[in-house]
Amino acid sequence: MTPNPADILRRQRARESAARTYARSFPIVPVRASGMTVEGADGRRYLDCLSGAGTLALGHNHPVVTEAVRRTLDSGAPLHVLDLATPQKDDFTEALFATLAAGFRDRARVHFCGPAGTDAVEAALKLTQTATGRRGLLAFTGGYHGMTAGALAVSGNVAVRAPVPGGAAEVTRLPYPYAYRCPFGVGGERGAQIAAAYTERLLDDPAGGVVPSAAMILEVVQGEGGAVPAPDGWLREMRRITAEREIPLIVDEVQTGVGRTGAFWAVEHSGVEPDVIVMSKAIGGSLPLAVIVYRDDYDGWAPGAHTGTFRGDTLAMAAGAATLRFVAREGLAGRAAAVGARMTSRLDGLRTELPVIGDVRGRGLMIGVELVDPQAAPDGCGARPAAPRLAAAVRAACLDRGLIVELGGRYDATLRLLPPLTITDEEAEVVLDRLSDAIAQVTAQATAGPHLAGRSS
Incomplete structure (x- = not known):
């Protein structure tokens, strides 16, 4: 019997403590996962750039991990x-x-x-x-x-x-x-x-x-x-x-x-x-x-x-x-350095096109994209005020596009990318395409409608 995700989410909201966090940002019910892909009970698939907050170095259910677990269980x-x-x-x-x-x-x-x-x-x-x-x-x-x-x-x-x-x-x-x-x-x-x-x-x-x-x-x-x-x-x-x-x-x-x-x-x-x-x-x-x-x-x-x-x-x-x-x-640390450098470079290159991107930083596959209010005056170092409401809207827009990213940093205005070290070049490109599209869409909506850029009070 296929679980009803709406029922599961409703029961958890009613029974789980108010301290729950990720469940608020990502109202999905994962039922299967492999590598970087998570499948929800509703059949939708997502690329996971949270990786258990950095826990999943090899992604979900990597054969090396599952084989080690099975071997241990079978050994008694x-x-x-x-x-x-x-x-x-x-x-x-x-x-x-x-x-x-x-x-x-x-x-x-x-x-x-x-x-x-x-x-x-x-x-x-x-x-x-x-x-x-x-x-x-x-x-x-x-x-x-x-x-x-x-x-x-x-x-x-x-x-x-x-x-x-x-x-x-x-x-x-x-x-x-x-x-x-x-x-x-x-x-x-x-x-x-x-x-x-x-x-x-x-x-x-x-x-x-x-x-x-x-x-x-x-x-x-x-x-x-x-x-x-x-x-x-x-x-x-x-x-x-x-x-x-x-x-x-x-x-x-x-x-x-x-x-x-x-x-x-x-x-x-x-x-x-x-x-x-x-x-x-x-x-x-x-x-x-x-x-x-x-x-x-x-x-x-x-x-x-x-x-x-x-x-x-x-x-x-x-x-x-x-x-x-x-x-x-497998030399995955070196792989993380190379892929992370390419991802960071492409994101940094978007700053002219998308001035809401105030800063791109990180090391390897630990990347932060800080969103700011591009209409506000910069400080003495060139930094503009953080835009947490816009960042939250981008996180939601990413989820709509099948991409899981979380926020962090000052005022929760930094999009954090923590993909598994096993991310392929193709997956990295898809992540960047979905992320940049989400930022562009939310920025356009903010410009046309209610102001999302400023800090929440």
């Missing part, structure tokens, strides 16, 4: 074993360590966390606080690290933090280099240099209000923050500044990892070696899995210091190991 392996040693865990650890830089790998430890990236962030914060005996944390504007207490405290979005009283630690918010909307009003490389100088001077100022820091946590490319890439030089400065002050550096690779940005781990672009790497999403091959990998000299935990029931998902480890090896063997 236990599916739940807390944190006991299993052949699947050992194999996953081998596959994971093989992706790490030699200098880091040779002295690394791994901790298996609860199934979500936010738990891995909590583990990283707790690890460094235990090792240093300090409580303060350094985090960045625009950052996003999860929805549990500590992860939320180091995230930059005030709207999601405000309802949660208290905090896990005292957090100092530092400026993240955002060329289009530079916090210092200068933009470009100069803005990044000022951001680094500000950070260093603030940490050294005895009256700066910064408590002793247990860690600095950052994203190499901010994901929910709008696909904002950090300059490699700025990252190297953050490593120098933290190393000189014996502050552990945590790099959150939950969304950027496993080839997404054109390197297996995004931090590799800068040559920086962090103290802790937070990993989740793609490492589980589409199933829930989260770990931290860190320098062994920080391994000062007592047994049970950070535990959890679901740290031994056998299927996720099998699927994850298969995914990690496939991405490495």
